[in-house]
Amino acid sequence: MRVWLPMPNTLKMAWRFLRIDWRSGELQLLFLSLLLAVTIVAGLTGFVGRLELMLAGESSQFLAADRQLQSPRVVSDNWLQQADNLGLEQARLVNFQSMLYADDEPLLVSVKAASNGYPLIGKVNIRDQLYSQDYPVAGGPPPGEIWAERRLLQQLDISPGSEVYIGEAALTLTKVLVSEPDRGAGFISMGPRVLMHYKDVAATEVITEGSRITYAWLFAGEAGAIQQYEQWLEPQLADSDRWLNLEDNQPSVAIALERAKTFFLLASSIVIVLAVIAVAMTSQRYCQRHVKHIAVLKTLGATSGYIRNLYTGLLLLLFVAVSLLGCLLAYGLQQGLLTQVATELEVALPPTTTQPFILGMVTALISLLAFTLPALARLKAIPAVAIFRQSMRADLGFGRGSVIAGFVGLLLLLLLYTQQLLLSAVLMTALLLVLVIIALPARLMLKNLPSTGARANSWWAMALANLRRRLAANALQLGLFAISLMLLLVLLGVRDSLFNQWQSQLPADTPNFFLVNIQPHEVTTVARWLSDVGVKTEAIYPMIRGRLVEINNVPVRERVSKEGFKRSGADRELNLSWAEQLPPDNKILAGEWNAGDATSGQGADTVSVESELAEKLNIGLGDQLTFRIAAVEVEAVVGSIREVDWERMRPNFYMLLPKASLQNLPQTSMTSFYLPDELHPQIAELLKAIPTAIVIEVDTIIKQIRSIIHHVSLALQLVLVFVMLGSVLVMVATVQHSLDSRKKENTVIRALGGSKRLIVGSLIGEFVIIGFIAGVLATVGAELILLALQQWLMKLPLELHPELWYLAPLLGTAIVGFAGYIAARRVTRVAPMQLLREN
Structure with missing residues (x-):
């Protein structure tokens, strides 16, 4: 088995090639496409992963721990010892109902007695007086004290400092209890609610055999240790034992987080798709522009093996440079965004992991191998006579092998990233629908554009003629525009569906x-x-x-x-x-x-x-x-x-x-x-x-749910910015890919006396038509995909998105038309003789 490894001398030549290509501008777009792919994948993956940990940490406050075990009896000491062995933090609770007496006035209350360390996650909110400002504390009352809800003080007409009795225990009511993190956990989470220390329970003498009582043990620690303990414990649980996680205790919060996680996964996958499409387009253009380089090397005696090693070294250097710079930018992106979110949530910033950066580097490697290497491999077969044949560039377009390698590489990336075959299949199917199904009517629509006559001085007639003359290339270009717009619309539609669902879930007058x-x-x-x-x-x-x-x-x-x-x-x-x-x-x-x-x-x-x-x-x-x-x-x-x-x-x-x-x-x-x-x-x-x-x-629970939804919504907005950047990159790369052929035609028109206005108008008109048609087709494809995602992936009610029907045509027309204008400026600002020499 032969391994292609460039020698040091070949690496020096590859480095020289990179410097020359960079100065000439040929490498810059490919480098930027790869850099954006690595930065977005590594940055967004790390951002989403760490944001999920932060939101999960805030959500765990609903349990005051990562997990909670409830039982009507005292559990085995072996269970608690196993938790100690795994390094888990612990606290214990006992919940029961009893009569509370103040000045011989009785009131039935729900009692929670908590040990030291409670709560393991979150804080207890209290007040010093009945209507004073509340503030958070890290634990419960010390032995001998009790905290009670406001309505208990109102019903018994007492104030902080009063002495109350629960059973035989005399306790001092010192604080007004506003909320605890696990307010919703268990049957006994009813009011009026009081919080006391676990050590005072025995002194009350109210717990006897047959009492209706719930014991609870709280556990917190590393995710791996929690999972290991859960697997060890669950087979030993009795029917009356309950092992609670967030989904069991607060299903509405769990559902909101799960849908947000699915959105993040979908958004990240869309960014990957957009980034690799941009890499594919720029790679093909880069390789096409290297035909002359290969031909010159062949005339100087370079063998196919030397050329192969030269470009392998070039890709290796490009991979190292893109990976290092992309990972640095991704780290800065993560820290900048997450620091602000962590400050707002008042939670610790999770540590950085290497997985996102490895995924970013793998994205760059697979992108180069799947999209750039196949075209470069074909370069070594270029004959020396190609220096005299301009048509050789066209032979390096998207061949069958390049398309197959591209789809395999993209599928591999999606599977590696999402770990979900369904989501990967949906996205790949969307691409095939656009390229195979949508490209056909696109070609038909371009072919049947109205004819305005062959007037040489009409920019509109020239634009329509150009569209009809390059049907195959324009149909492919239109399909790629439609892909980027469609994926952007899909994300916008899913985001709006989530927002609407969340807003309707907890309106302002939600029962509290x-x-x-x-x-x-x-x-x-x-x-x-x-x-x-x-x-x-x-x-x-x-x-x-x-x-x-x-x-x-x-x-x-x-x-x-x-x-x-x-x-x-x-x-x-x-x-x-x-x-x-x-x-x-x-x-x-x-x-x-x-x-x-x-x-x-x-x-x-x-x-x-x-x-x-x-x-x-x-x-x-x-x-x-x-x-x-x-x-x-x-x-x-x-x-x-x-x-x-x-x-x-x-x-x-x-x-x-x-x-x-x-x-x-x-x-x-x-x-x-x-x-x-x-x-x-x-x-x-x-x-x-x-x-x-x-x-x-349930005011506290509603406020916590709204807080989580608010911060998730902010994160969705940030993710959407990344997707929009990817969409714009695809459009720019696609426009750049088609500029060479348009430059040649416009150079001839300039040399024959064509005006700047004619050339600018024809290019803008051509791209505006392509952008508008792409927007219309993207709208149809996006609606179909949104319906599928709502039904099978996001579990949301089926609904159409009429606001997207005009957004995509407008975006396509504006962005692609602007890109055409930028391209036209290059042609009109350079003298015709210089353009002829370049071509």
Whole structure:
């Protein structure tokens, strides 16, 4: 096996070639294309990876840790020892409900007792007085103290410094509790909420055998250690144990981050596509302009082997220079962008890794091997007589081998970067659609452009004639313009879809309070209070706790795996309800909405099942479900499957049964509503009227979600700038690739007395027409791809993007027309004799 390695003398000659080419301007566009490819790939990859770590770090505050283990019992010491062995930080919590007394006035509260170290991630926000400014602290209260929510102080009419009792323990209420990072974790995340030290729990003597209590252990550490511990622990978990990550605890945040991650991956892939297309175009032009160099070397006795080694050395030097400078620029790009984001998020800047820079260097290497090397390899076969034959340049165009090598190289890059066959296949299919399908109608459209007569003094007639004369070249050029515009439109469309979805997910009047445990006789009181206060509220829904025990007379546990059983939520009681009408944010996917008093033809009541639960438990229309509610079993036949939007902060239920099936069973009610900040104190009045009701305040969760979405949105804007740079580069490279042939024609026209205005007008007209047609075709292709991405990749509602229909033709006309004008200036500013000598 022969290895092509240039000798030192050959490297010196290659370096001399590089310097000459750089001074003549032939190498600059290729170098800039490769440099942009390396800088964008390494910079954007590192930026997205580190930004994801920062957002994940902020999102982990929803758990106050990287992972949280919840259990109704104290877990084995071996589990905690294994976490220690892996170097994980730990903290422990115990959650329970108890009566709190202040001046002999009782109030049912939700207690969280936290050990030292809590929270592992995030901070607790507190106030010194009831209405003073809140501020963050790194831990919870010390032993002997307790922090309580504002509404507890309002209901009991006490202030910080008061002595309160929980069981037998006397504690001093020192701070007003505003929020904790894990406010949403677990069933007991209800109010009024108090936070105390773990060491004070024993002194309360309220925890006895049979108490309803939840223990929690928090873990934080390196991602690899967390994953290793998770793999070790999960097989040992009991049905009652819950191992929580962000997706389990805050699905709305997890979904937003997952979609943003998909967007970043898609954007980075599009940048790679655009960068390598620019490299391909400039590589072909560079090689075409080296025909004379090879011919001169052949006349001086250079062998094909020498030429091969010479250009191998040239590529090696080019690769080293581009890689070093590109990685330096990428590092500066990462640091500059991430420092600002880290400051806004108030999180630590993640360390730099070598993976993005390696990927950038690999991008440069594959680009050179796939796009530049095939054309250079053909140069060694150029005969010496080529110095007299201008047509030899045309023979080095995009041949079959070059096209195959290019597509293989691009596919390899996408697979290497995305690690996703589906995304790589979608992008490659898009390219093929443009080049194979769109290029054909493009050629047909160019061929059938209207004729205005062959007037030599008409720039419009000359532009149309030029377009028709070079149909194949113009169709290819038009297709490449359409690719860059289409990819830009795809990214704009996906971004707009994400923005619209996020904005609709959490509008300004999103419910920020849940009111649960409303007794049947208190429903009228709650409805009257909501009406008097004048707040926007959802319906008041009945709520019955029940467990799904059988499907078609087969125990649920036997239908699915142990992991699937826990993931579905069927291992615990579900919230059951009924509704006269289909609730908002619910959509019937199969069957008919008949969850009222209707019954099936089999004589059984019907039930409407949430679609994800139905999929996890393999439930279909007509299946018979058996529920155990207290000591009563209720049977129902599946009459419909519903899709539920869980991200809207509204009451939703997995199962909706007929009212007749549940109305005689023990039940409470719940609702949600939006209450402005100035009306928050009125919650205390409501709770005095119905003291057994429990208020869940989700303001903090909503603010955290909005904060994450805001910073993700800013990042999307920055990513879009990179894609626009790549699109412009492709257009410039494509225009430059076609300038040589146009220069020759315009040189002859100048020599024959053609005016500058005629030449400038014809070039601008030609590029404007190409840009407009490319924009129209790009719009059609982008809409088709967007529909596919929305359906199968981003999991977003299908919608068209009419705002893009005029954007692409305008962008194509403006950018390509401007590039044509810049090209025309070169022809008109140089004397005809000089241009003839250059050609």
